[in-house]
Amino acid sequence: MPVGKIGNLIKVWQDRYFDLGNKSFIKYILIFENKGEEIGVTLSHPHGQIYAFSYIPPVVLEELSSSKNFYRKNKKCLHCKIVERELRDSSRIITSNKDFIAFIPFYARWPYEVHIYCLRHLGSLCELDDREVTSLSKIIKELVNRYNKLFNFRMPYVMIIHQIPTDGKDYPYYHFHFEFYPPYRTKNKLKYLAGCELGAGTFINDTLPEERAAELRSIILEE
Ligand SMILES: [Zn+2]
Ligand SMILES: [Zn+2]
Structure with a gap:
């Protein structure tokens, strides 16, 4: 997708967040994109969804507290x-520009989980x-291109x-x-949520974010 079109999509997200969020009974807007059949989606093509909640959902509540x-x-x-610590260390950064940074957080639950933060x-x-x-559109595009080149297939993911x-x-x-949560551990292996993830809400991730980040960073993209 061209950067300009990603920019249009960001404007749709802004518009929907603002409009739905203005309703008095709506307390939280969750916007996400699903890509790939591995995600277990009802639609096989990439698509976005927007949930308007009358309460703040648990994952967000935990982050807020x-x-x-x-x-x-x-x-x-x-x-x-x-973000400051990631910039100083730099070993988990995939890419950055003047306004945004993309990195695998040290607390990643999925091997190739990447978070994008605004520097402001x-x-x-x-x-x-x-x-x-524009900077956000560019960094999303670059990350998705890196994901697609990693195993040479269009990487499925959930983007929250x-x-x-x-x-x-x-x-x-x-x-x-x-x-971003891509479900692949390796080219041929998916990560499934099992006992510990489902029963305890605790993710087991047997990879090092520094190594996975180096892998994504080393991919050479065509201009
Ligand atoms: Zn979060
Ligand atoms: Zn802040």
């Missing part, structure tokens, strides 16, 4: 701190300026956008980001 605790103790955004501390996509929309809730409260401690 960790971010809030960190902010209270350190007077700093947890996510900005993570923003709560939602609606706060992006035009230049940042985590933004601040739309319940009218202030979330100065939260920082919007994208999370």
